[in-house]
Amino acid sequence: xxxxxxxxCAQLRKPDIGQRVVLSGWVDAxxxxxxxxxxxxxxxxxxxQIVFDPQQIPESHDLRSEYVIRVEGEVAPRxxxxxxxxxxxxxxEVKAAQLCALNKSETPPYPLDEENVNEDLRLQYRYLDxxxxxxxxxxxxxxxxxxxxxxxxxxxxxxxxxxxxxxKSTPEGAREYLVPSRTNPGLFYALPQSxxxxxxxxxxxxxxxxxxxxxxxxxxxxxxxxxPEFTQVDVEMSFIGREDIYRVIEGMxxxxxxxxxxxxxxxxxxxxxxxxxxxxxxxxxxxxxxxxQLKDFTDTFRSSGFKVFAGAVASGGVVKAINAKGLACVTQxxxxxxxxxxxxxxxxxxAWIKVEGGAWKSPIVKFFSEAEKSALTERxxxxxxxxxxxxxxxxxxxxxxxxxxxxxxxxxxxxxGKLNIPKDVFDFFWVVDFPLITFDPETQKYKATxxxxxxxxxxxxxxxxxxxxxxxxxxxxxxVNGIELAGGSIRIHQADVQRKVFEDVLKIPKETAESxxxxxxxxxxxxxxxxxxxxxxxxxxxxxxxxxxxxxEVIAFPKNARAQDLMTGAPAEVEPxxxxxxxxxxxxxxxx
RNA sequence: GGCCCGGUAGCUCAGCAACCAGAGCAACUCUCUGUCGAAGAGAAGGUCGGGGGUGCGAAUCCCCUCCGGGCCGCCA
Numbered sequence: 001x002x003x004x005x006x007x008x009c010a011q012l013r014k015p016d017i018g019q020r021v022v023l024s025g026w027v028d029a030x031x032x033x034x035x036x037x038x039x040x041x042x043x044x045x046x047x048x049q050i051v052f053d054p055q056q057i058p059e060s061h062d063l064r065s066e067y068v069i070r071v072e073g074e075v076a077p078r079x080x081x082x083x084x085x086x087x088x089x090x091x092x093e094v095k096a097a098q099l100c101a102l103n104k105s106e107t108p109p110y111p112l113d114e115e116n117v118n119e120d121l122r123l124q125y126r127y128l129d130x131x132x133x134x135x136x137x138x139x140x141x142x143x144x145x146x147x148x149x150x151x152x153x154x155x156x157x158x159x160x161x162x163x164x165x166x167x168k169s170t171p172e173g174a175r176e177y178l179v180p181s182r183t184n185p186g187l188f189y190a191l192p193q194s195x196x197x198x199x200x201x202x203x204x205x206x207x208x209x210x211x212x213x214x215x216x217x218x219x220x221x222x223x224x225x226x227x228p229e230f231t232q233v234d235v236e237m238s239f240i241g242r243e244d245i246y247r248v249i250e251g252m253x254x255x256x257x258x259x260x261x262x263x264x265x266x267x268x269x270x271x272x273x274x275x276x277x278x279x280x281x282x283x284x285x286x287x288x289x290x291x292x293q294l295k296d297f298t299d300t301f302r303s304s305g306f307k308v309f310a311g312a313v314a315s316g317g318v319v320k321a322i323n324a325k326g327l328a329c330v331t332q333x334x335x336x337x338x339x340x341x342x343x344x345x346x347x348x349x350x351a352w353i354k355v356e357g358g359a360w361k362s363p364i365v366k367f368f369s370e371a372e373k374s375a376l377t378e379r380x381x382x383x384x385x386x387x388x389x390x391x392x393x394x395x396x397x398x399x400x401x402x403x404x405x406x407x408x409x410x411x412x413x414x415x416x417g418k419l420n421i422p423k424d425v426f427d428f429f430w431v432v433d434f435p436l437i438t439f440d441p442e443t444q445k446y447k448a449t450x451x452x453x454x455x456x457x458x459x460x461x462x463x464x465x466x467x468x469x470x471x472x473x474x475x476x477x478x479x480v481n482g483i484e485l486a487g488g489s490i491r492i493h494q495a496d497v498q499r500k501v502f503e504d505v506l507k508i509p510k511e512t513a514e515s516x517x518x519x520x521x522x523x524x525x526x527x528x529x530x531x532x533x534x535x536x537x538x539x540x541x542x543x544x545x546x547x548x549x550x551x552x553e554v555i556a557f558p559k560n561a562r563a564q565d566l567m568t569g570a571p572a573e574v575e576p577x578x579x580x581x582x583x584x585x586x587x588x589x590x591x592x
Numbered sequence: 593g594g595c596c597c598g599g600u601a602g603c604u605c606a607g608c609a610a611c612c613a614g615a616g617c618a619a620c621u622c623u624c625u626g627u628c629g630a631a632g633a634g635a636a637g638g639u640c641g642g643g644g645g646u647g648c649g650a651a652u653c654c655c656c657u658c659c660g661g662g663c664c665g666c667c668a
Contacts, residue, residue: 118599
């Protein structure tokens, strides 16, 4: 028998009364009555109340928060009226016969039962933070989800295969973390942004069904749902099409939601086209849990007296609007903020109408004809108290601006209590029919919407040369509640098509394509099977089932917004000797 | 790189030009045999993030700067 414990701290119940037990754990709370001392003893599983008689055990007065102790004693019923219904062990207590202090503790830098504590303090003392009940629950949930995923893919005949962390730089995508090579002075590895190319090579190798709980690295700016290192459920299959991917991933989600939070997901999931998502919600990952859909008024304003709208239409653009129901109460300051937001996204301004006191209050409404007004009233269902926002621009720009404003006004309405989004709704769906390539105005070049290995939809292949932006990719995103949870595609498996995409469509010089991706094209030439895959974000999945929006809450040791580890102090300076070995010279730290 | 919010005791926060900057909790000392965020008493704890400016007077107003968080850009 283990000498530290016979039971854990959430185990003892009424039937155990009279038993001699040993418990070990941390002092969660102490209530010293002088002639009687209560201690809530906590371990990973829960809390049990210990009662000390200080006459028998005088050291019980000296216990403090987070001391580690071993207690031997007898399970006793709590006296009439002192049962604690908040604890599963609340009907019993342990009368201590022996106390052994295994370790003392410094006074914790912040109270562990406090909900709202500065996150940098929590990150600095992460080992204490993880002792808190919600954090233990999150770690446990992550373990459970990961196990469900492994079991699921195992049952489906997948092999879990590890791929290298030290990879080659492929600067097309996200900024990479570079690792200098000592044995090849002056040369660098890159940490993978994802195991994309290796999993395709595994398909060429004939693995057929691969998955991996894979760590990925991206040296980009952080967000609440973005860490520099994060985990993907990386999946790839051979001899399949898009439908097979949907089926496998939907099955995985159903198992996770059932096993983690006992929630029954309805599958198959709905699918919406990229074009429709943009038209109706102004986003390729729309949050459909609330209405406020975009409406198109391009035809209404084609020959309008309001030249801003008519002009936008004349130059090939569109006019779109949303109705923020009940938001006419916004202040001018808030309108200015919304305008500012629209401008940062490239809009020249923001046209709006407040419906207040039975009148349309707006600087532009005087330009509108009666026909235009009635079209707006009818199609936007305008009523007293509404706020209408317009965008007139190129199709994609107008959609994106209103899509972002839609999220902002929904947030404002939520804060005012005028919009309620239930917590337990999971609106899952697939977004499909993305354009294969997009024109990037910044570089004035075509670039892959997803990545350059994505296969075009078969019947669109003839358009590759003539109208490349019309070509749809066999790409799919999994979206839930406005969050992109996964993205993937059917890949190009013919070397000549892959070469054509690199050289003719993306205009990557032949030599560059060869040096960066030559091994992949070469591999495709040796009998690559048709294949495709997807990569759901594990951190986001776990955050969803834990009910948090911040993935730092479901990562044991996350980085802060500057990608620093506040506990260990990484990143840090290194010894000059280390740099010499790597033949690296630095300019030192950037002066602050 | 841009915008927004925040920084006052160990923690959470109040104070937002005028007694000497406060409260709750924690820590410390003491009292107490049925508490469960124990209670009561006492004593202690502050470069008001830092620097500069305006004022008779600044935690409070202005400027600069540092730190934390959120968002935009960025994330093939």
